[in-house]
Amino acid sequence: MPPEHRLESLEDSSADLHDTILNQRLENSQPCRVLVVDDDELVRARLMALLRNAEFEVEATSNGEEALRILETRHCQILLTDWQMPDMDGLSLCRIVRSDHSESYVYVVMLTVRDSKEDLLKGLRAGADEYVAKSAPVEEILARLEVARRITHVEYSLRRSNRENRRLAVTDPLTGAYNLRFLTKNLPRELSRSQRYMHPLAVLSCDIDRFKQINDAYGHDIGDEVLRVFVERANSGIREGSDWLARVGGDEFLVVLPETDVAGAHRAAKKLRKMFAHYPVATHVGPVILTVSIGITALEAEREIQEPSKIEDLLRAADRGLYASKMLGGNKATAVRVSAGKVANINQAGDKNGIN
Amino acid sequence: MGSIRRRPRKLAAVDEDDSFESLRQAFHSRLESERVHFAALSAALARAEENPLWIFEDLVYRAHRLQGGAAIFEESEVAIAAGRLENAAGVAAQSRAENTDEEVWSALEALVTVMGNLESFRAVGRT
Numbered sequence: 275m276p277p278e279h280r281l282e283s284l285e286d287s288s289a290d291l292h293d294t295i296l297n298q299r300l301e302n303s304q305p306c307r308v309l310v311v312d313d314d315e316l317v318r319a320r321l322m323a324l325l326r327n328a329e330f331e332v333e334a335t336s337n338g339e340e341a342l343r344i345l346e347t348r349h350c351q352i353l354l355t356d357w358q359m360p361d362m363d364g365l366s367l368c369r370i371v372r373s374d375h376s377e378s379y380v381y382v383v384m385l386t387v388r389d390s391k392e393d394l395l396k397g398l399r400a401g402a403d404e405y406v407a408k409s410a411p412v413e414e415i416l417a418r419l420e421v422a423r424r425i426t427h428v429e430y431s432l433r434r435s436n437r438e439n440r441r442l443a444v445t446d447p448l449t450g451a452y453n454l455r456f457l458t459k460n461l462p463r464e465l466s467r468s469q470r471y472m473h474p475l476a477v478l479s480c481d482i483d484r485f486k487q488i489n490d491a492y493g494h495d496i497g498d499e500v501l502r503v504f505v506e507r508a509n510s511g512i513r514e515g516s517d518w519l520a521r522v523g524g525d526e527f528l529v530v531l532p533e534t535d536v537a538g539a540h541r542a543a544k545k546l547r548k549m550f551a552h553y554p555v556a557t558h559v560g561p562v563i564l565t566v567s568i569g570i571t572a573l574e575a576e577r578e579i580q581e582p583s584k585i586e587d588l589l590r591a592a593d594r595g596l597y598a599s600k601m602l603g604g605n606k607a608t609a610v611r612v613s614a615g616k617v618a619n620i621n622q623a624g625d626k627n628g629i630n
Numbered sequence: 631m632g633s634i635r636r637r638p639r640k641l642a643a644v645d646e647d648d649s650f651e652s653l654r655q656a657f658h659s660r661l662e663s664e665r666v667h668f669a670a671l672s673a674a675l676a677r678a679e680e681n682p683l684w685i686f687e688d689l690v691y692r693a694h695r696l697q698g699g700a701a702i703f704e705e706s707e708v709a710i711a712a713g714r715l716e717n718a719a720g721v722a723a724q725s726r727a728e729n730t731d732e733e734v735w736s737a738l739e740a741l742v743t744v745m746g747n748l749e750s751f752r753a754v755g756r757t
Contacts, residue, residue, distance in 0.1 A: 314695060316657050317702045323649040358694060387697045387713060408701035409709055 306423045309350040310334040311341045311367065312385075313359045317408075321354065321385075328416055330423070338362030342370060349378055351426040352419065357386035357397070365400040372401035379429050381422045385415065448498055449505040452520040457528060460518075461585055464532055468573055469580070476539035476572035478529040479592035480508070480546065483565045483604035485525035496557050500564060501525065503555045511545050528592070535574040536609050543568040543607035551605055565605035569595025571612055578612060587612050657703045658748070664696055665745045672738050678729040686723035686734070690716055693741070705748065711741040 308330045312318045318334045325332045333350060335341050339362050344350070353371060357364040368382050382404070384397040389407040397405045403425075404418050444456035452460075461477075468475035482488075482504060489497035504527070508519050512529060520528050529546070531539055547566050554561035571591035591610040599606035671692075675685050693716035700709035715737035722731045 312698075314699055316653060316660065317699055319656075320650070320653050320702050323653065327649075356698065387694065387701060387709070408698050409706065412704070 305329060305331045306352065306426060307331040307333065307348070307350045308352040308354055308419070309341060309344055311336070311338060311353065311355040311359070311364070313337060313356065317356075324412060324416065325354075325419070328419070330419070338364070338367035338370075341367055342374075345371065345374075345380065351381060351430075352422045353380050353382045354385055354419070355382065357384060357388055357393075365396065368397070368400040368402050379426070381426050381429075383418065383422055446521040449501050449521055451505045451509075451527065452518060454520065454522055457520040457522060457530075461528075461530060461588075464530055465573075465585060465588065468532065472576065472580075473533050474535040474538075474572055474574040476531040476534040476536065476542075476570065476574075477588055477592045478531065478539060478543055478546070478607075479569040479571075479589070479596040480527045480529060481567050481596055481600065482525040483567055483600075485564075488562060488564065492557070492559050492562065496559055496562065499557050500555055500562060504550070504564075504566075507549045508546055511549055512542065517542075528589075531572075534572065536570065536572045536611075539570045539572050540607065540609065543570055547605060547607060567596055567599035567604045568607040569593055569597070569599060570607055570609040571595060572609070573612060654703055657699055657705075660699070661696075661705075661708070661745055661748070664692065665742060667692060668738065668742050668745075672735075672742070675729050675734070675738075680728070681726045682729050683723055683726065685729075686719045686727070689719035689734070689738070690723060693719060696741075707744050708741070708748070711737070711744045715741050 308325050310318055310321045310325070310332060311334070312321065313336045315336070318336065322332045322334050330352075333344055333348065335344060337359055338355075341353070341355070345353070353367075355364040355367055364384055364386065368384065371380050371382060382402045384402040384405045385408055386393070386397070386405075387408045389409065394405045404422060406415055406418055444452055444459075446453045464475055467473070482500065485497065485500070488500055501521075504525075505519065505521070508527065508529065512519065512531070516533065517529065517531050520530070522528050529542070531542055534542065546568065551563075551565050554563045569592040571588060573588070591612040595608040595610040598608040598610070602608075668689075671685055671689055675682055678685060693712045697709050697712035697716060700706070700712060715734070718731070718733040718737040721727075722734050727734070
């Protein structure tokens with residue numbers, strides 16, 4: 275899962291559908307889509323023809339409820355709606371759109387025969403951005419929709435820029451992995467979730483063996499390339515949508531595995547070590563063989579999960595495991611249990627020559 | 631009353647013209663049937679006793695729909711006449727007026743007259 279998507283889902287997991295719509299919006303800025311809502315089929319057809327001719331993409335429906343269903347699944351930058359319609363009128367539609375779609379802005383144009391000052395104010399107060407009388411010349415209606423297109427495009431650009439800034443704030447620019455800031459914010463959330471639902475949580479502390487030698491031998495460019503490949507491969511080896519990887523130092527990474535016990539964490543660690551020990555990294559100067567040392571820890575027993583474990587305990591245990599793997603020559607995974615603030619080795623796997 | 635003057639549609643392309651023409655013809659076909667409805671409603675109104683609320687409400691609904699369509703299809707005189715009838719029938723419905731309500735009759739006659747005077751409407755009616 276790309277970091278920007280992961281960021282959204284972690285920040286608000288209940289907004290999956292909204293994210294889908296938002297992504298659709300970010301990926302396809304053009305053409306501008308207009309949803310026409312009018313209970314008169316000939317008026318709808320006429321407006322659709324006009325808008326398509328002006329290079330808008332057009333959806334259309336005869337009532338407010340169907341309009342809301344369309345907006346739930348497809349992002350329409352502009353909503354062009356009549357006022358008086360059966361069941362749900364344009365004002366009610368407008369109010370619901372404003373309350374339900376505040377994140378993904380919909381520019382609402384009310385197109386109606388009601389042209390009194392009082393009606394105009396009612397429309398604007400309900401949340402319409404523009405209020406146009408049906409008796410206005412076609413050129414004016416189109417000109418106002420062009421204004422809507424310009425404004426929604428500016429809003430789209432700002433949203434994209436904001437989203438990119440948010441992504442950059444939580445990712446490492448070299449590798450694209452999450453950074454320490456992301457880890458600091460989201461590991462406590464994972465821990466809280468684990469404790470609330472009594473689900474296991476595992477953490478792998480990973481370090482590329484003899485990375486300094488790779489840098490010294492081939493230069494920093496190759497070292498950077500190795501780091502990028504590490505992240506790419508590691509991300510491909512963990513579960514999309516739940517597991518995540520953060521860079522915590524030069525060649526140190528942390529993999530967070532929700533819903534995973536020690537046995538599962540061992541399997542994940544073994545898979546990661548195989549990915550590198552068995553497949554050299556192709557670089558500009560030729561293949562570079564690298565191995566990875568891993569420290570494993572997990573909260574799995576009910577007692578462990580219920581204890582008020584601190585993030586520091588979890589990280590300290592994983593680091594102990596990593597240290598043990600390094601002391602044994604690298605290319606190993608060592609599991610260490612978090613237990614009431616103190617740690618104890620519970621398993622080791624791997625050896626210098628191969629993968630266990 | 632003469633034929634309706636149309637605004638030039640500078641932005642329209644050839645395809646859009648074709649589309650507009652076919653939709654406009656469809657709209658004028660609807661005008662013909664609506665004119666029959668309005669004539670029937672005026673007959674019902676003339677026969678009605680006491681407060682003919684349902685007739686006023688039907689007039690409001692039909693006049694509103696006609697006003698919106700006529701505005702979009704650039705039949706401004708029809709749109710204005712329909713708007714006048716919608717308002718008059720709306721007021722009559724709210725005030726529980728009798729079937730002799732002058733404003734409703736005046737607006738109804740004006741609308742039917744305007745609809746009958748449309749050149750293209752006549753053309754549709756002949757076909």
